[in-house]
Amino acid sequence: MADTTLVVAGVTVDFDGFKANQDVDVTFEQGRLHFLIGPNGAGKTTLVDALTGLVRGTGTATYAGRDLLTMKSHEIVRAGVGRTFQTATVFEELTVLQNLDIAGGVHRSAWRMGRARKGVPSYVQDALETIGLTSVADLPAGRLAHGEKQWLEIGMLLVQDAKVMFLDETVAGMSAEERSETGALLRRIAPDRTIIVIEHDMEFVRTYADVVTVLHAGKVLAEGSIEQVQADERVQEVYLGRTATADVEVDDA
Amino acid sequence: MDSLTTPLLTGAATGAILLIAALGLALTFGQMGVINMAHGEFLMAGAYAAYLTQQVIGNADVSILVALPVAFVVAGMLGLLLELFIISRMYHRPLDTLLVTVGVGLILQQAAKDVFGAQGDPVSSPGWLDGSIGVFGYNWPYRGLFTIVLALLALGALAAVLKYTSFGRQIRATVQNRDLAETLGISTKRVDRMTFFIGSGLAGVGGVAVALISGTFPTLGTAYIIPAFLVVVAGGLGQLKGTVIAAFAVGILTQYLTSWFSGSMAQVLVFALVVIFLQVKPQGLFTVRTRGLA
Amino acid sequence: MSTSTSAASRIKPWLPLLGIALLALALLVIAPAMLSPFRLNNLGKYCCWAIVAVGIGLAWGRGGMLVMGQGVFFGIGGYAMAMHLKLEAAGPGQVPDFMQLYGDGSMPWWWEPFRSPVITIAAIILVPALVAGLLGFAIFKRRVKGAYFAILTQALAVVFATLLIATIKQTGGFNGLNNFPSFFGYSLYDPVNKKMVYLIAAGLLIVCLVIVWQINRSRFGELLVATRDAEERVRFLGHDPANIKLIAFVIAAVMASVGGAMFAPIAGIISPSDVDAAASILFIAGVALGGRAGLFGPALGALAVGYGQSTLSERFPNEWTYFQGALFVVVILLIPGGLSSVLKRFRKDVARQTTELRGLTVTEPPTEVKVHG
Numbered sequence: 001m002a003d004t005t006l007v008v009a010g011v012t013v014d015f016d017g018f019k020a021n022q023d024v025d026v027t028f029e030q031g032r033l034h035f036l037i038g039p040n041g042a043g044k045t046t047l048v049d050a051l052t053g054l055v056r057g058t059g060t061a062t063y064a065g066r067d068l069l070t071m072k073s074h075e076i077v078r079a080g081v082g083r084t085f086q087t088a089t090v091f092e093e094l095t096v097l098q099n100l101d102i103a104g105g106v107h108r109s110a111w112r113m114g115r116a117r118k119g120v121p122s123y124v125q126d127a128l129e130t131i132g133l134t135s136v137a138d139l140p141a142g143r144l145a146h147g148e149k150q151w152l153e154i155g156m157l158l159v160q161d162a163k164v165m166f167l168d169e170t171v172a173g174m175s176a177e178e179r180s181e182t183g184a185l186l187r188r189i190a191p192d193r194t195i196i197v198i199e200h201d202m203e204f205v206r207t208y209a210d211v212v213t214v215l216h217a218g219k220v221l222a223e224g225s226i227e228q229v230q231a232d233e234r235v236q237e238v239y240l241g242r243t244a245t246a247d248v249e250v251d252d253a
Numbered sequence: 254m255d256s257l258t259t260p261l262l263t264g265a266a267t268g269a270i271l272l273i274a275a276l277g278l279a280l281t282f283g284q285m286g287v288i289n290m291a292h293g294e295f296l297m298a299g300a301y302a303a304y305l306t307q308q309v310i311g312n313a314d315v316s317i318l319v320a321l322p323v324a325f326v327v328a329g330m331l332g333l334l335l336e337l338f339i340i341s342r343m344y345h346r347p348l349d350t351l352l353v354t355v356g357v358g359l360i361l362q363q364a365a366k367d368v369f370g371a372q373g374d375p376v377s378s379p380g381w382l383d384g385s386i387g388v389f390g391y392n393w394p395y396r397g398l399f400t401i402v403l404a405l406l407a408l409g410a411l412a413a414v415l416k417y418t419s420f421g422r423q424i425r426a427t428v429q430n431r432d433l434a435e436t437l438g439i440s441t442k443r444v445d446r447m448t449f450f451i452g453s454g455l456a457g458v459g460g461v462a463v464a465l466i467s468g469t470f471p472t473l474g475t476a477y478i479i480p481a482f483l484v485v486v487a488g489g490l491g492q493l494k495g496t497v498i499a500a501f502a503v504g505i506l507t508q509y510l511t512s513w514f515s516g517s518m519a520q521v522l523v524f525a526l527v528v529i530f531l532q533v534k535p536q537g538l539f540t541v542r543t544r545g546l547a
Numbered sequence: 548m549s550t551s552t553s554a555a556s557r558i559k560p561w562l563p564l565l566g567i568a569l570l571a572l573a574l575l576v577i578a579p580a581m582l583s584p585f586r587l588n589n590l591g592k593y594c595c596w597a598i599v600a601v602g603i604g605l606a607w608g609r610g611g612m613l614v615m616g617q618g619v620f621f622g623i624g625g626y627a628m629a630m631h632l633k634l635e636a637a638g639p640g641q642v643p644d645f646m647q648l649y650g651d652g653s654m655p656w657w658w659e660p661f662r663s664p665v666i667t668i669a670a671i672i673l674v675p676a677l678v679a680g681l682l683g684f685a686i687f688k689r690r691v692k693g694a695y696f697a698i699l700t701q702a703l704a705v706v707f708a709t710l711l712i713a714t715i716k717q718t719g720g721f722n723g724l725n726n727f728p729s730f731f732g733y734s735l736y737d738p739v740n741k742k743m744v745y746l747i748a749a750g751l752l753i754v755c756l757v758i759v760w761q762i763n764r765s766r767f768g769e770l771l772v773a774t775r776d777a778e779e780r781v782r783f784l785g786h787d788p789a790n791i792k793l794i795a796f797v798i799a800a801v802m803a804s805v806g807g808a809m810f811a812p813i814a815g816i817i818s819p820s821d822v823d824a825a826a827s828i829l830f831i832a833g834v835a836l837g838g839r840a841g842l843f844g845p846a847l848g849a850l851a852v853g854y855g856q857s858t859l860s861e862r863f864p865n866e867w868t869y870f871q872g873a874l875f876v877v878v879i880l881l882i883p884g885g886l887s888s889v890l891k892r893f894r895k896d897v898a899r900q901t902t903e904l905r906g907l908t909v910t911e912p913p914t915e916v917k918v919h920g
Contacts, residue, residue, distance in 0.1 A: 052783070077783055091773050105784060115766065116560075117769075288697070343879075347694065352613070475824075486695050517710050
């Protein structure tokens with residue numbers, strides 16, 4: 001198996017007796033847009049929390065020969081695994097450019113950290129162009145629109161050179177136009193990365209997903225292409241409800 | 254035998270006072286994230302309330318019983334005023350409340366100096382607390398025992414209020430999820446105010462116990478505030494039992510260390526032990542676990 | 548965009564250096580020429596407190612760590628220097644006077660290294676770094692709450708002062724260490740040497756300001772502010788926020804120690820009351836008053852509070868305590884940004900009015916648009 005694959009095996013997260021995740025097995029491969037779906041409380045965010053060191057989980061999550069579950073958050077990031085949060089968290093008082101630049105700190109020596117910024121590093125410029133925020137580069141991030149903040153976060157992951165990206169409900173609250181731009185952006189950066197998106201918007205999932213994993217009550221319920229998943233009876237039963245057409249509105253939360 | 258049990262019993266009494274003081278701190282810190290450094294001065298206010306009550310009533314046997322509710326109300330009102338005029342304006346920056354209340358504490362100390370003088374005033378112990386009880390060859394003064402009984406009563410009352418009254422349920426709801434509580438129609442403002450009143454009032458009750466042991470003086474609170482905070486830190490937030498265990502542990506440990514080394518060395522060691530303890534339990538003994546924050 | 552604004556924007560980052568230069572001029576040239584030796588010596592004391600304040604500005608203002616026990620580090624530096632000066636006064640192989648007075652004339656082993664000026668200076672820098680490093684490591688690594696950190700630093704100050712008072716034979720107890728006739732061989736009875744000591748203290752203040760200026764403009768400085776505002780987010784930039792905070796805390800501790808080291812020869816005494824919890828609180832008062840997050844706020848605030856402390860506290864001790872208490876309440880409650888934030892707002896208002904009078908459009912940085920619109 002390639003070194004670029006993230007293999008999650010038997011991951012369990014226990015909150016004082018309540019199992020938010022139970023024996024989750026899932027494999028994330030490079031070059032595919034992998035979606036995690038499931039009703040609220042299915043354990044999607046908790047799984048990502050466990051894989052990024054925010055909560056303690058048992059089991060293994062092997063990436064590039066290391067077990068992410070034994071590492072601290074910042075070590076996981078340095079190993080090339082990054083994430084965003086449900087609520088976009090950018091540094092509101094810093095400019096877009098500064099936000100991107102600060103994300104590049106991982107690669108800098110102590111000496112360069114002690115010096116003032118001069119000019120724009122090429123990888124920051126590249127990320128800026130990829131996310132399409134060049135025109136607002138000098139604006140404080142706090143003044144960006146909601147969608148732009150999410151793109152900025154993705155841009156920060158690019159500057160970090162994250163090979164694995166967990167995106168938590170990135171398109172929630174975006175306009176239709178912003179959604180399609182986000183989808184295009186994800187397609188652009190996907191080929192040499194492993195991208196995992198937590199999503200509630202089925203339309204978005206259907207348009208862009210290469211692989212879909214359905215979580216329910218902390219466990220993996222089904223996995224496959226969107227067609228396969230939608231055809232799965234158990235999925236229809238617990239997640240999609242009685243209507244098998246999959247055109248179900250699921251609460252954003 | 255003597256040297257082994259003495260620190261246990263005296264330490265239990267110290268722990269009891271720490272418990273009363275820490276209960277109020279843990280309550281306000283746990284609920285509002287407010288660190289009230291003037292809490293020690295509320296203790297001092299309670300002690301002076303006991304002193305004044307005794308000046309009015311004279312009979313020490315009765316005055317101390319009257320002093321308890323008086324001290325509760327006096328200190329509670331101080332807390333209420335503090336919440337109303339200052340704290341309520343800065344809930345979004347809890348760390349700053351720490352400094353503001355330091356200022357309030359300084360002012361209260363100086364006010365006590367101006368009103369009562371820098372010298373201490375004695376509070377006479379009631380007749381029914383004279384004497385002692387023999388425990389393993391150590392004559393344990395009734396006063397020490399009284400402090401423990403008082404602390405346990407305060408604890409019991411607080412626990413009962415939190416558990417059985419609708420106000421207590423409102424407090425617990427606010428602690429666990431402020432926004433949700435608000436949407437359920439709970440006036441979190443009013444709950445905060447009442448919590449501050451009760452928490453500060455408890456300090457007043459503790460002040461009465463302190464007055465019986467050491468009399469009253471303006472800087473009385475400074476000796477208790479930091480140990481009481483260490484108790485809160487070690488005990489953790491969200492559950493009373495953590496505070497109880499930590500209070501008696503700190504009180505008793507301090508007395509043992511004092512008897513083995515010295516008073517100052519005991520302080521150093523207790524501080525070091527709390528820091529080491531936080532390596533094992535960074536959140537304190539007990540805490541409410543929740544999903545990782547995003 | 549006109550050339551004048553781009554020139555202005557190119558100059559702007561260097562303006563703080565101009566401010567530091569002006570302060571250096573005032574402290575190093577004007578003050579020695581104008582002030583009497585007594586007043587100059589007092590100013591030297593305030594400079595020592597200001598050095599502590601500059602460090603607090605870094606740790607608290609930029610890093611969000613409320614350091615309530617800087618007296619400890621001030622004390623480490625102060626006592627280290629005082630021990631050396633006492634040994635220097637006693638002469639080679641001799642024991643400081645107070646040890647004969649309070650004890651049997653024997654000296655604890657850990658005094659011995661302080662006979663060496665080199666070891667003393669090394670200790671002034673390394674010991675506080677080590678203590679702050681250990682405490683910070685223990686607290687930050689385990690992600691202990693920020694409020695707990697503040698309480699623990701204050702507790703450390705209480706413990707430290709208690710320990711000093713209890714060890715009368717080793718540290719002079721309540722009275723502390725005093726009576727230093729010379730400073731690294733130079734007689735302190737000579738006014739010229741006394742002035743030299745002042746200049747060293749004022750010079751060190753300037754050096755500390757330059758260090759913090761460089762930190763603030765560096766990428767590390769940005770990261771420190773980012774950690775203050777969104778610690779969890781910084782973790783997901785691949786940094787351990789604990790290390791970032793640790794560095795700032797250690798630098799603040801070393802600065803406090805340097806301030807203490809210069810305080811001892813200037814004040815002629817270092818005692819528990821200079822380093823205890825109350826003293827630690829007073830250090831913060833100046834920083835809060837001046838403005839915690841700025842470069843000059845902490846230093847100027849500390850100079851002002853220092854002046855107030857030594858002139859008012861003796862004449863009106865009661866009123867001074869009330870004032871000090873009120874200072875915390877009023878400043879933190881109403882102007883958390885300190886006086887420098889008031890000044891900044893005022894300056895901007897004036898600037899806007901004058902530009903409006905001239906009928907010009909306001910060219911302000913984008914942040915301003917948010918404030919006004």
